[in-house]
Amino acid sequence: MVTMLILILLPVAFLLPPRAGAGEIIGGKEAKPHSRPYMAHLAIQHRGDSYICGGLLVSENFVLTAAHCNGDKITVTLGVHNIREREESQQKISVRHRIPHRQYNETTLYNDIMLLELAEKATLNRWVDTIALPRTNERVEAGAMCSVAGWGCTRRGSKSISAKLREVDVVVMPDDTCLKNPNVQYHIYNSSIMMCVGDPKTSKDSWEGDSGGPLVCGETAQGIVSWGPPTPPGVYVKVSIFIPWIQATMRRLQP
Secondary structure, three states, rough: OOOOOOOOOOOOOOOOEOOOOEOOOOOEEEEEEEEEEEEEEEEEEEOOOEEEEEEEEEEEEEEEOHHHHHOOOEEEOOOEOOOOOOOOOOOOEEEEEEEOOOOOOOOOOOOOOOOEEEOOOOOOOOOOOEEEEEOOHHHHHHEEEEEEOOOOOOOOOOOOEEOOHHHHHHEEEOHHHHHHOOOOHHHHOOOOOOEOOOOOOOEEEEEOOOOOOEEEEEEEEEEEEEEOOOOOEEOOOOOHHHHHHHHHHHHOOOO
């Protein structure tokens, strides 16, 4: 969220992009190891600094994440549960091409989506697998219960990220929850390309370090952690709007 998910989540601060920026799951629990084989851990180097983001494997050689998770060098680790251990399931792959959306705006975080072409194909197995994307313009109704996961911060105000993958269930809110929210940060909310997620009455949310990770509804990645204030709701990229761009970009780069 504008301060959200990478390591730090500050919409434009970018050392740790805002929830887009950095952080960890708030109010959640440790995920069952390898129950989310599509999760990608991104280690990002940018101007001498380091931070993390999440991502999702959408094909053997492409990971989808947030554009604010860009950097000078990105290393993707798949099949990981504990980022501080060398698990036999892990596949560490460098990124050949970083392709942020051509209309990404780092001030408003509009079109906060990016494809990463891996330098080599991932080996799909019981620890590493792809996740389905929605149909073009598919809608998720308010009230739908979805989930988000990441290695970001687990407490607001803390810069300590989680070693193990954590997850939390979050509810999709009506757009007006963000559009008419008195918090001034939401003035950039755009319902055509963003989703408002997380009940303000709860403390369940993604946070710094979780940026770029998927919002999963059913078995489909409907959103990407983008930005938000320290409390819910958070703002997610509406993936269904970008399906034509995703498909065209992947076709263009396929060998």
